[in-house]
Amino acid sequence: MKVILRGVHLTLTDAIKQHVQTHLVEHIKRFHDSEAAELEIHLRDTNGPKGGQDKECSVTVRFPHGGHPIHVTELSEDIYKSIDLARDRVETSAKRLLERSHDKRHESTPTDLHSLK
Secondary structure, rough: OEEEEEEEOOOOHHHHHHHHHHHHHHHHHOOOOOOOOEEEEEEEEEEEEEEEHHEEEEEEEEOOOOOEEEEEEEEEEEEHHHHHHHHHHHHHHHHHHHHHHHHHHHHOOOOOHHHHH
């Protein structure tokens, strides 16, 4: 999986990079670990030193089978919390996407071959 990590008005420390790898990337790889899959992560500090709920994590996942990409944005007072919240939402969306694609594949399959005669 191709992973793109960017920090906007935020220094990407080793601790943040490690947190992203263990708490976000590894969880998303469970759904589709392919060279063609892409995970794009943008971490932002919108208010800078002013503080408040300004730590944003935007995640876009593109799976190789086509379809619509999954895009999630979470905002909180802590960048680590934003990453975890985004992960939870991406996991939910990915599960839903996989269930829909699984249902569509099996929807057109006849359950009884004798019904075709």
